Amino acid sequence: MPMLIGLPKETKDHENRVGMTPSNVKGLTRRGHRVLVQSGAGEGSFLSDDEYRLAGATIVPRAEDAWAAQLVVKVKEPTPAEYGYLHRDMMLFTYLHLASDRPLVEALLSSGVTAVAYETVQTADGKLPLLAPMSEVAGRMATQIGATYLQKTQGGRGVLMGGVPGVAAANVAILGAGIVGTNAARVAAGCGAQVTVLDVSHDRLKYLDDIYRGQLQTRFSDEYNIEEAVYDADLVIGAVLIPGGRTPWLVTTDMLPKMRRGSVIVDVAVDQGGCIETSRPTTHSNPTYEIDGVVHYCVANMPSAVPRTSTFALSIQTAIYVVQLADEGVNAVRKNPALKFGMNTHRGAVTYPAIAQEFDMQYVDPLQALGNA
Template sequence: MRIGCPKEIKNHEYRVGLTPGAVREYVAHGHDVLVETGAGTGIGADDNAYRIAGAKIAKTAEEVFARSDMIVKVKEPQPSEWVQLREGQILYTYLHLAPDPDQTKGLIESGVTAVAYETVTDDRGGLPLLAPMSEVAGRLAIQAGAAALQKANGGRGVLLGGVPGVLPGKVSIIGGGVVGLNAAKMAVGLGADVTVIDRSISRLRQLDDLFGGRIHTRYSTVEAVEEECFSADLVIGAVLIPGAAAPKLVTREMLSGMKKGAVLVDVAIDQGGCFETSRPTTHSDPTYEVDGIIHYCVANMPGAVPVTSAHALNNATLPFGLQLADRGLQALADDPNLRNGLNVHKGRITNRAVADSLGYEMIEPKAAIAA
């Protein structure tokens, strides 16, 4: 199979779908790899590094899309990319279709087989291809929030760790999953006063044990979310419903009760955001203000640290990618965890959460592949 890796074109996206190390693995499995020139610049990998790994270099993205059987990317295809996809081709990347009807329509019309990193599962029901970027995003959320809190950036002027004689900043994290856990680690490390809100008592017990009393935990109710938002200097939105649009847990009305200059960081923005006032932003213009509250809603947060995040992502995506390259659609038929990643196939939606969010009829993945 010929594997294609185009350069990412989303605003300030420096990650790459295939590192040179990953290319070597595909080549070792007998596949041809075609990489767009400059694709690895953001991680310090020039074209020669890819040639040494066994890849051929394409001059344009158009050549990569036209000549490849499988496209490996990082972010969802942009309009200029999805029109180049075709039936019989496999797309393997993050998609986040639920809040994106235009992209969904584009993929349906292309006929491509689209496998989304964020809905591939493991034997325990986890999301192994989402986890590494959730780890990065959770840690970055605290860094970004701490910077946004600085007065010169529009924030309250609070130092999260405080100093002797001055209370530390208060961080409220909505969601105790991978993002929430990693955000809490960073916030605790800075010396902040940290509360994690989740609707799973068992998860709150795990977090309480893990942090040994260094964080507060609260069961998620409307009242709890409201109280935590009103008292916080920094609120991290870290909720996830796999494949589906994120629930709006913080309303615009709640903003009026928050401290002026407080910061909201919405890590769920790829799935539509969990704050009612969230809208996607970019690394070049990351924040905006609503009712005196600073919002940070960058949709590709890990792109800010591409060396770390690209290698972490490739570590996770490579085993499943090799399955797809080695066995094509048969890999989807045989592996239920990989099959859970199938979102679109030959013009049909194959993921329940996406279908329900956007009003499409859904066909079961196994039936779609068999057909």
């Protein structure tokens, strides 16, 4: 049966991405589905209402019109102002990052919405295909942003990433060698910085060592090595991921006074709680703060600063799953194991184990929760 799909405009601070491109919409309307696009939803990514209209969408003036759908596709989690739009017969497909947001968990549960999180959709080989594109963007941006805030005019140490002949380059410590860390390392090494990447996975460290052949150092991530790397760093990039769960603190409050004055922390993991104890979510409007002389950049939606790149990169990966949810409804979760991992809540039940564990809530297996729905 045809599905009514909503594409609302994002409301998070400076969130300029949009959940679907006109190309995605055209693919859905050709399959007989109806897509409601809130007017201006794509403007931040330079996608006009006319482009969506030509793709077969119906342009609606208000957010509530787009939310009054069976399937709502977004980029970021609902903000408190949007909680009232959630309802029992809705499927919500977006980034959620629930491990650090109990009020949102409670809103999803009380509304009964079926919430499928991009970041926990997981394939049989353990990959996170919908987290990967934004991790690539955020990782590359982290080094770029760090280089900016190392400037004295931005509160930093006044260190140039690549140095100049006769003067040392910046020292960059990257905590985590996953997609974010690997992309951050790529840009930092390309800038000529002295780069150290820390991780607990020998395979990931070996991969980076083989690829870069001496252009960066790899170290096992333990307390001693973390402290040594962080204390020597001009820039620390937090790139740790616990799929669906809260990130552990690798840099504690009592470590900050021992760090270089004017050094910079970019905590990409902040949307999962952060891997720096002193991290707290910031916005593009007010991106940084200073503690013990260390500049903290903790914007929870970093890729929205490059929305056109990010929107297209994300929508390429989400398209196949949106089609499955539109064609099959919640039955797509039964048929596709990747979407089963992605389902975080359904009709008042927590269906992702890390979320239940974080908030001491009862976990219900996704297929059990679906029952005969």
